[in-house]
Amino acid sequence: MDYNFSTFEKKWQQYWLENKLFASEADRSKPKFYCLDMFPYPSGSGLHVGHPEGYTATDIVCRYKRARGFNVLHPMGWDAFGLPAEQYAIQTGTHPAVTTKKNCNTFRRQIQSLGLSYDWDREINTTDPAYFKWTQWIFIRLYNTWFDTELQKGRPISELPIPETVKDGGVQDVQEYIASKRLAYYDNAQVWWCNHCKTVCANEEVLNDGSHEKCGTKEVERRFLKQWMLRIPHYAERLLQGLEGLDWPAGVKDMQRNWIGKSTGAEVDFVVEGLPEKLKVYTTRPDTLFGATYMVVSPEHGLVNELVTPENKDAVDEYIQAAALKSDLDRTELAKEKTGVFTGRYAINPLTGKKIPIWVADYVLMGYGTGAIMAVPAHDTRDFEFAKTFGLPVDCILDPGNAAGELREKIIAGDACWTEDGAYINSANPELGLDINGMSKQKGIETVINWLEKNNLGKATVNYKIRDWLFSRQRYWGEPFPIIHWEDGEVSVVADEDLPVELPETNKYQPGDSGESPLSNVPEWLEVVDENGRKGLRETNTMPQWAGSCWYYLRFIDPKNDEEPFSKAKENYWMPVDLYIGGAEHAVLHLLYSRFWHKVLFDLGIVSTDEPYQKLFNQGMILAFAYETASGSKVTSDMVEEKDGKYFHTQTGEELKQIVAKMSKSLKNVVNPDDVVEKYGADSLRLYEMFMGPLDATKPWTDTGVKGVYNFLKRVYSFFAEKENITDGTDDKETLKVLHQTIQKVTDDVEGLKFNTAISQMMIFTNHCYKKGKVSRETAETFLKVLAPFAPHISEELWVQYGNGPSVSQQAWPEVNEKFLEEDAFEYPVSFNGKMRYKFSLPLDMPVPDIEKAVHAHEMSKKWIEGKQIIKTIVVPGKIINVVVK
RNA sequence: GCCCGAGUGGCGGAAUUGGUAGACGCGCUGGAUUCAAAAUCCAGUUCUGGCAACAGAGUGAGGGUUCGAUUCCCUCCUCGGGUACCA
Known part of the structure; x- marks a missing residue:
């Protein structure tokens, strides 16, 4: 019987499709199972073998769950906004929608050829106005939500209490106050700009080496542009806490925790000589305040101009300008050598009363904490390097004890840096009633914070690394913002009933060099007039690709609903996603953004669960063999031949090394x-x-x-x-x-x-x-x-x-029928001193002493026992027998 | 630098509340079938020595706990991923 798969595979795929064998509807009489794949971006090159890995895994689980009586939701769709289709449009004039449709068709055909049991009636596409109508709808909800820190909960903007002092300032002040609380806001922001893509990109899209993740070029730079931002840091604590109950890979949870970057410490106010303002710093080590010998503010710090003395102004201005021109990349690449300049001004260390100089240096970042630090060179490696470079004093206040070994003397002398625990020295001021000498780090931190709070000089503070999410792009092929900027300065959202705001037809997809989106070239779309004749312009930025994927799992629940994003009853039945499989490259961004949106929707009562994805699993990458010469240059696969397990170049005959690498066109x-x-x-x-x-x-x-x-x-x-x-x-x-x-x-x-x-x-x-x-x-x-x-x-x-x-x-x-699995005998491996020597079948119900006797008497045992003494015999019934001899 | 993860035959990998190391597959070797080949079927295959029975070694390296360690603990090496002046 020949296995002619081609005679029947298509037939069965058609049968499943035509009979809608895998369609499902919410049905409370059956247990549900929502199984989701990370939906693909339908690229022009079609499916690669990495896609079916995750898809097959979920498909097996779904087919198995159905057989076990579960009502299974298993949908597929397309994350189809994105740059490649737009780049292609710029080059060829083909509308991105046309390219997208073609690519989706290819992907669908390929996926269907694998016999995956999707419910194709639920197929969605993020570029479909019927879909992004609701993406815009959710954006409006974000815009109209503020975060109540007290309740740790997002609330409708209509419930925002307005302080009397703000009301006194008039309507303008009230509007500004409200805008400052919205989860979505529009502001001038220093953002990454990619000259190659002609658009801004999120911080996280700029890789360590300074290249843009999307295009791979290093043409990224800093620019100030009016941008839409989302206040995701307000949800930092919720996003952190929410991880606890999730069945996710520990590594992904770690990466998210890392990204959120919670740290606890204190804010401390320093008196500045000759200035009314105090300089506020954030530190995780308030216990080392006795060792603070200088201060640093970042070049972008708001107080720099006041701090700098006339004789130092030129030098400081020059430094600030140079820092502004440097990209972050330059800043980090030159990280080995610290730079900075003295402002001429001094602050007073509140514990020692000593005058300490205030410097400006770009190793202090404006975006974290207060943008200013107290420097404790003896116990912070960065401060230590800086102090050594500029000859600033290093006062050791923590004796490392024996932990540091020979280093100890150098540390105490201020010639080395110690960041670990120890016992404090030189850390007492009787006049102020503070003495932490001899204490450990933990105790020291607590004591100093208490003292600072009691004396109104500072307070315990929590900080997060996570920043506001830059949520706009200067591109054509993305969701338009449902926003209108009026000539009188008012910003308003489009009414729900006027959604979706669709993309206009155009033939100019090329973005401007100075940050204008292609949408600003379409006046008939751009310009609007309200019923009172007031003129306005539509927002011309579009949303980033993350937007559509932030909530697609919710739309799958009720994909054809045009009254609401999804029916509440259905959402209540299907959520949360029980199993979510996709690549680890989305460990932070997609999953964090998506969780953020979900929590806002939860707070507003739109969804019924606090977290969207109960169980997450990352499939691994599929690589391929590749070949390289001894000097390390790669050889394409068609130039390689194998002989006796070794590999040779077909042209030069040179022996090649087989390596494992990502599949790539260049390696063939x-x-x-x-x-x-x-x-x-x-x-x-x-x-x-x-x-x-x-x-x-x-x-x-x-x-x-x-x-x-x-x-x-x-x-x-x-x-x-x-x-x-x-x-x-x-x-x-x-x-x-x-x-x-x-x-x-x-x-x-x-x-x-x-x-x-x-x-x-x-x-x-x-x-x-x-x-x-x-x-x-x-x-x-x-x-x-x-x-x-x-x-x-x-x-x-x-x-x-x-x-x-x-x-x-x-x-x-x-x-499973257990009856067929039962055994009445077991073939024991018999070991002597832990080394297996022979096997011996014995009844499973044989008492241990009888087993011992039987083993000692066994013919094969003689050889190992002879001339030796049996110390003991270990019998683990059904597992192993080990005889210890000496 | 820091945080994860992984190192097991010629190759992909299996086995962990500590209990027969190498399941299964690839490759290779031998046999059957065939005029022959392909395909298929059967047998063997960690390494070393031996015709064999068998013996010795063996899960990145070194040490420890244990009757017994791929599994637990300590130190180190290599590779992969993430992250990096976050005070």
């Missing part, structure tokens, strides 16, 4: 899923993607590996399609045991997302069938039910060959 090692489906079938592709290794591991693709699973399916087909192999009788004990072990193992492994070992168990079962030659029809059908989630096409095909009606996908999952 990209694997196209279409080719694999064509050659080996969809079931083989699915099975191989799962068999390669653990789902979360990065692993290299090999064609021989695909052949391996293809061979397995071929064996399955030729055995189970051969009528002579299938009997009407019953099976022997051994076969039933392997069958039920297989049900057990596959069940456990699917629950644990360990598909590779599930497949290996199915291989063991198949090998067993070959050894037996014949199995009962009942056993064969049971096996097909187990195989079906992994290789659905072949399972359907064999299922009907047994005279069953379609479909195996609608059969209940088989139950």
Whole structure:
């Protein structure tokens, strides 16, 4: 019986589609399971083999869950706004919508060719006005929400209390006050600008090396532009706390915690000589205040002009200008050498009463804390470097004790820096009633904060690294903001009933050099007039690509609703997402943004859960083998030949080294899923993607590996399609045991997302069938039910060959019968001093003393016991026997 | 620098409340089938020594706990990911 997958794979895909076998509706009588894939950006190059990895995993889980009686929601859609389609439009004049539609069609065809059990009636597209209408609707909700820090909760802007002092200032002041509290606001912001893409980008889109994540060029710089921002830091604590109850990889939680960057410390006010203003600093080490020997303000600090004395003005101005011209990249690249300049001004250390100089230096960032620090060079490495560079005093106030070893003397002398715990020295001022000498770090911090608060010089403070989210782009192909700027300065949102604000037709997609969006070139769209004849301009920025993916999981619940984003009853049934699988590259941004929006919607009573994604799993990257010469230069795969496990250049004959690298066109090692489906079938592709290794591991693709699973399916087909192999009788004990072990193992492994070992168990079962030659029809059908989630096409095909009606996908999952797994004897491995020497079968119910006797008397034991003394014998029933001899 | 994760045959990988290291697959070797090849089926395959029985070594390196360690603890090395003047 030949395994001609191509004769039936298409047939079954069509059957599933036409009969809507995987469509689901909210149904309270059944338990629900919402299983979500991170939806793709439909690029022009089509699916790569990384996509089906996660999709197959969720598909197996969904098919399994259905068989277990769950009502499964398993949707797919397109995150289709984005730069490539727009770049293509600039080059060719093709409207991005046209390109997008074409790419979506390719993606849909490719995904459907893998037999994935999506409910295609729920397909969504972020670029569809019927979808982004609601993205705009949510933006309006963000705009009309403020965060009540007291309640730690977002509330409607109509509930915002306006202080009397603000009211006294008039309407303008009230409007400004309200604007300052909205979660979405419009402001002049220093932002990253990419000269290549002609748009701003978020901080997080600019990589460490100063290149833009999206285009890879280093043409990014700082600019001041009017921008939309979202106040995500208000939700920092909620976003941090919310992680606790989630079933997410620990690494992703760590990365989010890291990104939020909570730190606790204190704000301290320093008196400045000759100025009425105090200089406020933030420090996590208020305990080291006795050691503060100078202060630093960032070049952008608001007080710099007051601080600088006339004789130092030129030098400081020059420094500030130079710092402003430097990109952040330059600042960090030159991080090894600290720069700075003295303002000429002194502050007073509140504990020592000493005059300490105030410097300006760019190692202090304006965006964190108060933009000013107290410098404790003896106990902070950055301050230490700075102090050494500029010859500032280093006063040690913490004795490291023996922990520092030989370093200790240098530290105490101020010639080295110590940031760990120790015992304080020189840290007392009897006049002020403060003495922390001898205390440990923890105690010291508490004591100093208490003292500062009592004396009104400072207070305990919490700080977060997370910044406001830059939420606008100067591009065409994105969601328009539902915002109008009126000629009198008022900013208003478009009324809900006037949504969506659609994109205008244009043929000029090229953004301006100074930050104008292409939308500003379309006057008939841009200019509006209200009923009173007041003129206004629409917001010409568009939303970033993150916007559409922030809430798509909610739209899947009710994708065709044009009255509301989704029905509340349906949301209540399906949420939260029970399993969310996607790449680790979204560990921070997408998942954090999405959680933020969700929490706002939760606070406003629009969704019923505080968190959107209950369980998250990251599939690993699929890599490919690549080849390089001894000097490290890469060789494309078509120039490589293998001989006896070694690799050689086909032209030069040079021996090459096999390495593992990302698939890339330049290395010519990209694997196209279409080719694999064509050659080996969809079931083989699915099975191989799962068999390669653990789902979360990065692993290299090999064609021989695909052949391996293809061979397995071929064996399955030729055995189970051969009528002579299938009997009407019953099976022997051994076969039933392997069958039920297989049900057990596959069940456990699917629950644990360990598909590779599930497949290996199915291989063991198949090998067993070959050894037996014949199995009962009942056993064969049971096996097909187990195989079906992994290789659905072949399972359907064999299922009907047994005279069953379609479909195996609608059969209940088989139950394990423990009776077939029970054993009455166990073949014990017998060890002597921990080394296994022989095996010995004994009844499982044999008492331990009898086992010991039997082992000591065993023929094979003689050799190991002779001339030695038995110290003891360890028997773990059903596991192992170990005899300790001497 | 800091925070995660991972190092197991020729290769992908399996096994962890501490209990037979190398399941399953690839590759390789031998056999059957064939005029022959492909395909398929069967057997073998951690390394070293030995015809074999068997013995010794063995999960990145070194140390420790234990009757017993791939699994737990300490020190170190290598690789991958994240992050970096965040006071």
